[in-house]
Amino acid sequence: MTKEPIIRVDNVTFSYQVNQEQVIPVLHGVSMEVFSGEYLAIIGHNGSGKSTLSKHLNGILTPHQGDVWVNGINTREKTRIHEIRSQVGMVFQHPDNQLVATIVEDDVAFGLENIGVPPDEMSARVNDALDAVGMSAFRHRPPHHLSGGQKQRVAIAGILAMKPRCLVLDEATSMLDSYGRQEILQVVRQLHREGMTIVTVTHHMSEVAEADRVLVMEGGQIVMEGTPREVFARQDRLRELHLDVPDASRIAQLVHAQNRAFSPDLIHNHEIV
Ligand code: ADP
Secondary structure: OOOOOEEEEEEEEEEEEEOOOOEEEEEEEEEEEEEEEOEEEEEEOOOOOOHHHHHHHOOOOOOOOHHHHEEOOEEOOOOHHHHHHEEEEEEEOOOHHOOOOOHHHHHHHOOOOHHHHHHHHHHHHHHHHHOOOHHHHHOOOHHHHHHHHHHHHHHHHHOOOOOOOOOEOOOOOOOOOHHHHHHHHHHHHHEEEEEEEEEOOOOHHHHHHOEEEEEEEEOEEEEEEEEEHHHOOOOHHHHHHHOOOOHHHHHHHHHHHOOOOOHHHHHHHHHOO
């Protein structure tokens, strides 16, 4: 891992303007960086601002104060939004909302059509992306016939086809069953091994254990940062923040699980979380 930031969030403040009278302040001077090649987990209690922060990482939301830079491009530069989105791809919670086409391969090609990739290159990119998520055999299937985990893998393929440097997963496994979650973790783990930068917003401690670094949010601020071991070790503080606290033996088990190869038997027989 090099210490080159792909994303720099600099003193960002953000509120949702619900209507003329109602403004919900969410982020309060958040600064963070995402470094090339790292696996970063963002955790925090519901409503702490994780999702709002993650939507700033590829310009879906722009700060009211402060700046977000993606590969040196300020996300306020809306004319460069395609460049930003092709660097940083986002996967959301509900796979159904992300799939738009009637067959899987068209879905994966959708973003490429939007940016005018030539047909030959498009076909090669779709093949590579479907291979990377293990979904090549399903390329002619309608997405709505797939399981939750398979749909989410197709959604990831659609992003990989854009050749991003960074993948942001915003609670991308939270609607999936244990098997689906393991399918996604397997893909993400492999992408990370191949050099992809990963940012994951999650409340599953087994996913946190996979990360190189963890940010903990509370009340729209980052209140703790460290390796999974360092963060898990601060049990009193995690309890104050209403977060799950795995005990010491559980942490060892989680970190050990991260080094095991994926095996469907393992998943069927042992619920990891
Ligand atoms: P988290 O991901 O940590 O659960 P969010 O970023 O989703 O937190 O939400 C932070 C706060 O912003 C919450 O109080 C939530 O109700 C509010 N919020 C989130 N999205 C919207 C929205 N689109 N409009 C208004 N308020 C929102």
